[in-house]
Amino acid sequence: MKKIIMKFLALFMLVAFSSVAANASEHATEAPDKASTHKEETYVSQSMGHMIMGFLESTGIVALVNPNPNELSATGEKMSDFHKGAGRVIMILLTFFLFWLAIAKGFEPLLLLPIAFGGLLANIPVANIAGPHGFLGVIYNMGLSNEMFPIIIFMGVGAMTDFGPLLSNPKTALLGGAAQFGIFGTLVGAVALSQMGLVDFTLQQASAISIIGGADGPTSIFIATKLAPELLGAIAVASYSYMAMVPIIQPPIMKALTTEAERKIKMTTLRHVSRLEKLVFPVMVLTLAILVLPESTPLIGAFMFGNFLKESGVVERLNDTLQNALINITTIFLGLGVGSKLAADQFLVPETLFIMMLGIIAFSVGTATGVIMAKIMNMFPGNKVNPLIGSAGVSAVPMAARVSNKVGMEYDRTNMLLMHAMGPNVAGVIGSAVAAGVLISIFA
Amino acid sequence: METNLVIEGFKFMVLGMGTVFTFLIIMIVCMNFMSNIIHKYFPEPQANADVPSSTQKDNKKIVAAITAAIAHHRRQG
Structure with missing residues (x-):
């Protein structure tokens, strides 16, 4: 019975194909009359065998096993056979691993999933989705190559940020500054x-990599697209995966640098911050940025715009859009656009390994200098600072502040550090935007 | 050229960290200044005095409504 059905199906397919072929050949005979000059319009009748072979040659399997020698990468350059074949398979498997990290381990799934899926799409042979006319390429050119998406994300982050804890204890802003040592140390x-001759990074590339230490996704992407777009994929993946790993990376460093007594320091309760203070603050910081470092104003301006809308209290609808709809839409596009840079020919290079390595060093140095800065501040008279909140100076809002709180509570269950840690945390965002501005101004 | 690169990196570090700290220190000074001015000249209206009275009023209204409802219910019963 089964055999009969199979035979019938095969016969049916053959008839269908041959009728299609016949139709096509009729068209083909008409075509020359119209005197078409285009080569692709003249259709030469092919035998069934040829057609099947032609179809088989266009499958993904063949493209992966036996790459087309004329295929160009998304940037229009020649690719090695490795990047066309095995490299793509490796990258696709890597995106599966990223899916697992995002879904099973909860590593920044909001960004890691779109990035990983973008990476999966970018590594499909033949379809050329990440090329200039593929949809990933269009998304990349629409908002990443001109640094638009990170700026919009910054507006949303601004609308989500509460500067209250920073305003009530201004000196904790220094901790957010100290953590930026991570950036320049990595540089x-x-x-x-x-x-040493291990890799060949230019100063621009080195700067773009070092900004991973700012632990701020949009800033990293902003700088990477400006200074070293060829490294964007690796930098974004390193940045977001380490931000997700903050709860694993930071505590050992924090514990190693502090004594038990220091970890139990209780901080004075935060004073009440008036609404007017919160309203004046974004404009004040932006004014300072205009005066001191105009290069940082794209980032700080967008950030403060979002925050100003929120604190004004009269544009609840716009505030709501920034915090939810706009940032969500942009996150999808940003993720896919970054994912398009995970194409094998751009990601599977030795530099990626070094970027991953330098990224974790940047995070660790930033954490350590934040904690050390808090210890230095305790040497001066005044209210004592618990050094555990120093680690929150690397931005990674609000993850880093939560880590400070958690470690603090391990030693004293009544010691709530979360709000105290939010101060350096948001100062870290401003600090890394300033650091980004300095790097841009150097290369401008 | 070879030796320059690391020295360049250190130069960036000094410049960068200098700017970051200068910016943040100016920001801290301005924040303190601004807070002082705001507390001195634009103090927030005493929220503490208003809030309880309004809630008390509300409570009285609620109590009145409940009593009326109970009375109504009893009359019916």
């Missing part, structure tokens, strides 16, 4: 690596 590390 030195990256140029030292190229000095």
